[in-house]
Amino acid sequence: MPLILAFNIALGQGEKNFAYYNNETYKLYSEARWQELIPLAKESIQNGFDFYYMRMRLGIAYFEQGHYSPAKKQFEKALKFDPESPDPQSYLYYCNQYLGRQQEAMTYYDINHEKSKFIQSIYFEPGFKFTDNTTQTRDLRYVFIGLNHEFGHRFTLFHGYQRLSADFVSYLPMPPGPGPGGPVVEYPYSIIQNEYYAAPSILIAKGFYMSPAYHFQSVSGEGFMGSNRVFSFQLAKWLGRFKLYSSYYYSEINKLQQHQIEGGVVYYPLGNTNFYLQSQVTCHSENSVRNTIYFNKMGFKVFSRTWIDGFLTYGDMTNFSEQNGYVVYNQLDKITSKWGVSINQYLGKHLLYLGYIHENKEEYLTEIPFVHRNVILGFNLTF
Secondary structure (H helix, E strand, O other): OHHHHHHHHHHHHHHOOHHHHHHHHHHHHHOOOHHHHHHHHHHHHHOOOOOHHHHHHHHHHHHHOOOHHHHHHHHHHHHHHOOOOHHHHHHHHHHHHHOOOHHHHHHHOOOOOOOOOOOOEEEEEEEEEEOOOOOOEEEEEEEEEEEEEEEOOOEEEEEEEEEEEEEEEEEEEOOOOOOOOOOEEEEEEEEEEEEEEEEEEEEEEOOEEEEEEEEEEEEEEOOEEEEEEEEEEEEEEEEOOEEEEEEEEEEEEOOEEEEEEEEEEEEOOOOOOOEEEEEEEEEEEEOOEEEEEEEEEEEEEEEOOEEEEEEEEEOOOOOEEEOOOOEEEOOOOEEEEEEEEEEEEEEOOEEEEEEEEEEEEEOOOOOOEEEEEEEEEEEEEEO
16 A cells, blocks of 8 residues: 555656646636745746746736735746747836836836936925924925936936025023013024935836935024035945945034944835835044934825835934935934834825824933924925
């Protein structure tokens, strides 16, 4: 009996040849039984039966389930078997688009032969910060308007102008009167900032991006005029479901020099943008004083066109820059931690953004703790 069983097992194993894998996977493909197709196709490849149609079937199975990172890998393998085939190129175009890698889609797999647009999109963002009026730092308002340009598919430029107004109050004694001390009056004033930000995005190779950036602030108010500058440089590399990036910042903020080195990773567990995790560590130094800032973020898709994300940042963020220099904290008050949530709603190809940021701060001179609550509304109009 054991000999007969061993013979049957050997015979069954022998039947799993090229014809078996080709016929069975084709049947599963024709019936759209994607979950059954995937393990069988992977088994076929592992056993040495690796060919164009097997890679295409496996890639389409992943694609139909919305797992674009593993699908992308299979279509790239298929393209090696037949470099001229339009089918894997078409799928690779959409995989890159759905993963947010539009520059790669347009550069390497431009199936629609689209021309670059000088003005690809316009971004408008007003924001408002308010406090409980327990400190000298009060409310803040700003508005940002930016343009995104395409110069070919490998090179894009995002730049824009921001105007910010921050309210403060000083407590000044009235002219001396009878008796010790005297009454104190509030003296409100505002600081105005005019800012310019520019950040090109350059596609160096497949999955490899470079983005230098520059942010300039002109600050004026109450007999004071000054300026701040931030230069940053970021490299990003995609590795399957991971996006790795590192950045260097050099800044001159409040007449002091700062250096920042940061490294981070974004992980897409499902192979798409429906769920993602991000972690980042930044080493900040100013006049040989060093500190570390930690950033963590999580986002997920809740409806067909709606994403929600939340983040937490903690560490001393005095004279600190982030998001490749897009955000610069130049107020003297110390930010000890901040957290926020946002909703991203797509309206066709346009994006509506609503965010809330909660900043825990300490006043510069008194170290009195207070909170800045930031409400942001953004709209990206894509042409």
